[in-house]
């Protein structure tokens with residue numbers, strides 16, 4: 066498909082324009098998408114570890130199962146909650162692209178919804194109804210995991226199709242009902258792996274942190290086991306993620322690859338990711354044999370920053386893919402500062418209430434045996 | 435045509451939106467009303483001699499409530515976004531761009547609602563009574579505020595009021611003529627649903643227990659006044675509808691079953707019947723609470739679901755042919771010709787972005803016109819199937835029909851030239867196995 070056809074196809078931007086300068090939406094999107102990825106990774110990785118813990122025997126296993134049985138529904142809830150703002154902002158900023166590609170894969174896109182309901186219900190079933198030793202419990206978690214992996218896969222398909230408008234018309238002509246995916250995309254598999262596999266790292270960090278707290282509460286035996294288990298998961302996850310990153314770089318179109326590696330901000334973000342992720346893993350491994358909260362928290366913070374780098378880089382790469390078809394600078398701004406202020410005040414009040422409540426309730430919850 | 439049209443066989447995109455929306459309406463209203471019930475029951479239980487036992491029941495209610503609202507409520511809410519974005523990208527884009535910060539504020543409520551609910555539920559054994567009461571009340575207030583916000587956006591679609599694309603006046607858009615009647619109607623309906631949901635959970639208490647009687651009567655008090663008030667508020671809303679929608683509802687259209695039946699009669703009957711059933715059922719349960727069991731309680735909830743379905747379909751039908759009344763048609767054609775990417779009387783496919791380049795005489799032209807202009811409301815032989823509706827078509831009749839289709843008031847005007855009409859008519863006729871020879 067030629068450049069020309071793709072630019073004819075590109076839908077016109079919304080007549081209402083952008084409600085605040087795009088940079089502000091981008092900033093909000095980076096922040097919330099980072100939280101989305103962290104919660105998503107925790108839940109996917111946690112589901113894998115839950116299966117590992119259920120299959121393994123022993124006391125530590127049972128305690129881990131109980132921990133994850135409660136944590137995973139919460140993780141799921143927040144992965145959805147933190148997916149909502151980026152979903153809003155991607156439509157504000159990239160609506161033309163995002164609506165088009167979503168319709169093109171419409172059948173799979175809508176199937177995300179029942180998949181989410183079933184996966185989420187599965188985690189609650191596991192917590193509330195499945196006996197801790199039952200086979201059924203393991204099977205249910207396995208189904209929830211598979212459904213989540215499906216959802217992630219559909220997202221990667223949609224978001225890669227979104228940035229390659231050259232493929233749109235042929236895709237639509239062949240499947241006007243949307244029963245297709247973007248499987249011809251070379252970066253698809255490494256990209257998917259790159260976003261999903263860090264799940265083991267994030268769930269690993271959660272175990273290291275949990276171990277550190279168990280120590281504090283005088284349950285040292287369990288604490289050590291949890292830290293070790295977590296550190297091992299982190300290492301495995303990170304090695305897989307670094308490998309996937311290599312695969313992703315190798316499959317990127319040459320022009321995009323040189324954009325990423327050719328210096329400047331993109332290279333800084335890529336390098337930042339590598340350095341921060343190495344630092345995070347180092348802290349996690351160092352925390353395994355030791356007590357104390359500092360190393361686990363450092364590990365978590367470094368990893369969160371690493372994800373932040375990727376979230377920003379990912380968007381720069383998207384804009385680079387779209388060069389010539391689409392630019393955020395071209396979007397008119399019809400400012401709604403009043404509404405922005407309403408939102409900002411709501412956000413500040415809401416967060417203040419939540420922080421106030423959590424500060425009062427968490428210490429009591431944590432002290433519960 | 436800015437966006438591709440999602441061509442869903444058998445069901446059609448619109449029906450998929452409706453299915454998800456109907457489930458979400460039920461669950462989200464239970465979520466807000468249930469919050470009120472939790473808050474009131476928290477306070478009420480403190481003054482009762484058997485308060486501790488009531489709270490044991492309340493914990494059970496909260497468990498079901500938590501799973502039901504977070505799993506089904508949150509995900510179907512996201513689901514509506516997915517579905518409308520597929521079925522009407524242009525309209526979704528307009529709503530998102532106009533109301534982005536209303537939605538962002540709505541998200542803050544969503545985050546608050548969830549977190550407060552978790553703190554309430556998981557903190558059950560460690561929180562003080564005062565804290566639990568505070569959390570329950572806070573949950574309700576936040577959840578109701580989220581209803582307040584989303585109501586502004588939803589009611590806007592039917593009655594945009596003084597808003598126009600040019601003035602982009604968000605205040606008038608948000609507090610549009612339908613805002614207050616719908617807000618009250620939704621508030622009342624959510625009390626009703628919360629009461630029904632509470633009765634359902636209360637039927638699980640042992641029949642020989644006084645507590646069961648007490649709980650069911652407590653819940654019935656939520657249902658009965660609401661069931662009486664809802665029709666009055668619905669009538670108030672009716673008076674704010676645009677004239678064309680009222681005319682459409684009173685005038686009726688050719689029904690799915692073939693016969694002509696006024697839309698308002700059809701859905702009015704459904705809603706009336708549902709309301710009466712709920713009233714009678716709830717009275718019966720309140721009179722013999724010990725005998726109440728789960729199946730009828732569940733049935734009442736399903737009846738309420740039917741009534742919501744009636745309401746949703748009514749809204750959809752009364753808004754035809756628009757998604758945003760007076761502004762944007764359901765098939766993504768703007769009412770103002772100046773906003774339309776293609777002009778009404780210009781060759782259609784040349785200006786439509788999402789069609790392959792077809793030779794002038796190609797029979798596929800008709801199919802592509804159908805796909806881009808009709809498929810957002812019709813399917814070929816499923817929901818609102820075109821086959822059934824065009825049995826009698828001849829090429830000449832088809833062309834004539836297409837030039838006046840908007841006079842039926844439920845469809846937008848045809849976009850395109852005489853050749854485009856011929857191509858579409860020929861393709862429609864070829865569906866019936868007849869040849870599509872040009873007239």
Ligand code: HEM
Pocket residue numbers: 094098101105109144145146147148149151152153155181212213214216217218220221222224225256260261379512
């Ligand atoms: C099990 C559930 C989920 C998984 C595994 C998942 C996974 C992912 C992955 C892998 C990506 C990156 C795709 C890429 O860049 O190629 C992504 C992006 C995204 N996810 Fe999720 N996701 C899940 C649920 C959700 C939900 C429920 C929402 C919305 C409410 C959501 C909103 C988003 C958005 C908006 C983006 C892209 C943002 C942007 O490009 O600006 N996700 N998700």
